Amino acid sequence: MRLKEEIVKLKKERNAIILAHYYVADEVQEIADYVGDSYYLAKIAKESTADVIVFCGVKFMGESAKIVNPNKIVLLPEKNADCPMAHMATVENVKKIKNEQDDLAVVCYINSSVELKSVSDVCVTSSNAIKIVKSLPNKNILFIPDENLGRYCQSKIPEKNFIFNKGYCHVHTAIHAFDLMKTKAKYKSALVLAHPECTGDILELADFIGSTSQIIEFSQKSTCNEFIIATELGILYELKSKSPNKIFHTISEQQSCPDMKSITLNSVLSSLKNNNYQVNVDDVIAIDALKPLEKMLDLAK
Numbered sequence: 492m493r494l495k496e497e498i499v500k501l502k503k504e505r506n507a508i509i510l511a512h513y514y515v516a517d518e519v520q521e522i523a524d525y526v527g528d529s530y531y532l533a534k535i536a537k538e539s540t541a542d543v544i545v546f547c548g549v550k551f552m553g554e555s556a557k558i559v560n561p562n563k564i565v566l567l568p569e570k571n572a573d574c575p576m577a578h579m580a581t582v583e584n585v586k587k588i589k590n591e592q593d594d595l596a597v598v599c600y601i602n603s604s605v606e607l608k609s610v611s612d613v614c615v616t617s618s619n620a621i622k623i624v625k626s627l628p629n630k631n632i633l634f635i636p637d638e639n640l641g642r643y644c645q646s647k648i649p650e651k652n653f654i655f656n657k658g659y660c661h662v663h664t665a666i667h668a669f670d671l672m673k674t675k676a677k678y679k680s681a682l683v684l685a686h687p688e689c690t691g692d693i694l695e696l697a698d699f700i701g702s703t704s705q706i707i708e709f710s711q712k713s714t715c716n717e718f719i720i721a722t723e724l725g726i727l728y729e730l731k732s733k734s735p736n737k738i739f740h741t742i743s744e745q746q747s748c749p750d751m752k753s754i755t756l757n758s759v760l761s762s763l764k765n766n767n768y769q770v771n772v773d774d775v776i777a778i779d780a781l782k783p784l785e786k787m788l789d790l791a792k
């Protein structure tokens with residue numbers, strides 16, 4: 492039996508759903524029941540009636556799905572698919588700043604470990620960060636772990652005092668302004684669409700800044716036919732499916748996340764067959780980490 496057919500058969504037998512992030516390989520997006528950004532997938536995971544959730548993404552995504560579905564089996568097809576940025580803040584430092592600052596909210600990008608979420612007040616994704624931070628009553632915002640997304644939010648919310656953490660996504664920070672300028676010079680009529688995990692100099696050159704879903708939506712609605720994409724290149728699959736007559740250019744070969752790309756059809760099949768690899772979260776930490784996730788799902792409505 493062919494790989495895809497076997498996956499579909501096993502999925503039915505186990506009452507499983509497959510969730511995939513836009514950054515995973517094309518063939519994995521193709522077999523997924525739902526493809527989307529972190530916010531959309533977190534919502535789907537929460538609403539799902541499936542017994543098994545196969546999360547084609549990285550560890551923090553599987554953990555978030557498990558936290559909102561403690562009684563379900565959540566599988567991460569590749570054990571080592573993890574996001575380095577998710578570990579670029581420490582619980583100790585968050586606690587220290589909490590003790591030092593009055594009127595503080597700890598805002599945690601969803602790309603973070605469950606331990607970081609457990610000491611945070613609210614989670615955000617790149618699609619809802621500005622809306623959520625604006626709605627908080629606190630003057631001081633400790634934004635963890637991504638400094639680039641944090642600084643982008645600060646530029647839109649000058650009335651608040653931001654404290655940053657030196658976290659970053661190595662894929663987005665590897666997109667350099669010099670390469671973008673060269674690409675712009677080559678494709679003069681193309682609009683630049685950038686993700687806020689990119690550095691400030693890339694965002695300054697962008698015509699549109701948004702999350703993966705917002706970039707896809709913008710390109711669909713735009714009257715422009717040609718775009719330069721400053722985010723992970725897995726997004727091209729959805730961009731091209733939604734707008735088959737438009738042209739999309741990337742900037743460099745560095746725009747690929749090795750952790751996202753480690754998920755394969757074979758690993759998805761093996762996951763469904765052998766329960767590879769079950770995501771488990773410590774009960775006490777899960778209770779604390781659920782609060783900021785639920786607050787995000789509530790405030791982002």
Ligand code: SF4
Nearest residue numbers: 549574575660662748
């Ligand atoms: S693209 Fe960046 S933020 Fe996303 S999983 Fe990979 S390393 Fe983490």
